[in-house]
Amino acid sequence: MSFVKHASSPRAAQWEAAGLDWLRAAGGATVVEIVAIEQETLALQRLRSASPTPAAAEAFGRALAATHAAGASAYGVGPDGWDGDGFQGPADDMLPLPLRPYESWGAMYADLRLAPLLEPRVECRRSEAGEAYRDQRGDGVRVSRLAPLAELAEPVLRRLRDGEFDGSCPAPARLHGDLWSGNVMWTADGAVLIDPAAHGGHPESDLAALALFGAPQLERLLASYLEAAPLADGWRDRVPLMQLHLVLLHAVLFGGGYVDHARAILRRYA
Template identity: 50%
Template sequence: MTTPFVKSRPDAPAGFFEVEAAGLRWLAVHGGVPVAEPLHVSPTQLATTRLDMSTPTESAAEDFGRRLAVTHDAGARYFGVPPDGWSGDGYIGTIPLPHATEPTRSWGEFYANLRLRPYLRAAHDQGIHLDPIERVCIRLEAGEYDDPSDEPCRIHGDLWSGNVLWTPDGVHLIDPAAHGGHRETDLAMLALFGLPRLDRILRAYDEVHPLRDGWQERIELHQLYPLLVHVVLFGGGYVAQAIEAARRY
């Protein structure tokens, strides 16, 4: 029997591993992207199936793109909803991730108030001021970036390249910050730090679920969320990168 992969953190905050396990289970939809299966969870530890690494291939990239569209299309009850089996907030990396306790009026309102402003406040507390992003929040609340066709999707929420594992059986996902969100947020995060064969992944995704016109022009809008998380965690060059992205909107 393969030895499980075990993550431990004796000082883990309340729910740290439990919400991750709930997110993995929620993302494990039929026909979607496979995930590292949670085997055992406790307040200080999470054991999952161990995954062997492999080389990214064209066929694996195409399969990943198609399956990611299926995962997203499994849907969510509303923007900001936590994964099934969990109530309350979650985590992205090591910091809290607010979840919505009830539906918001729109994606823009959710994104401004639960994905940007919490980290704007945290950055402000560190002496980092990001006024251009607050101006984007105002436009988001006003509905400038909303579209009636945007339905809440079942998203990974922290889909950078390090959480995409290329295995002999295709891509598997790990370490989610899963919630009801916008499909373009996951796609934008894939692009943030680079991913092998991303163009082929996106083409395959679009074949299953055609993306809304202009999605490429909104990539940096959706990247503001992970960039702000990195500002709070690491500061440095992420401050200038976040400001530059915000000024495009």
């Protein structure tokens, strides 16, 4: 029996399928099987959930390191054979995921992952999250809560584009791209990846995403990953920076406390 998932469009379904196939081809972490794809409908292997054990977490850490090590042709590219931008966000409210090749991770992260979410035209998309507030100057102009983040982000984007963090990532990793804890299904046979936004990037991004909403057995998972693929010095200090993309995405989608979270991260690295 399969699990039927409806994407927002046929292209969005193709994007998800391409990411699943690309991650599976790495030969590392287990990836949910595609049973069939038709228009905007994906039929996927039905998974039975189970409690994650320490041994399963350790196995997943090693397997994820192998997935990352499979690499990508450049930073910022999508799965092999994919043309154009991808998609990010929930199936009912997807945003473009800009894709194009970069030689520098920092420039890619600034240009493709952060800056598009900070553009002036971007507003909180959910009505309850997108309530405007009066400008602090008192002139009655109503602006989005996201607007002040763009100016605050300028020094962070500059540091990234100047290559200050590039030494921590010597080669592009094959990323899941949206590896928050809900996109890891724990089964009796171990962890299974679902719902990717797969692209070439920094391996610390996937690990930071796992920490963002508290993946189970996280420290065991990280320890086994580090045994298989040590990270550059100072990786724990970079965790909030690596989380910034997903935090900004949540700020755009949901507003609320995510806007404040993004502001705190930007101030930390400004």
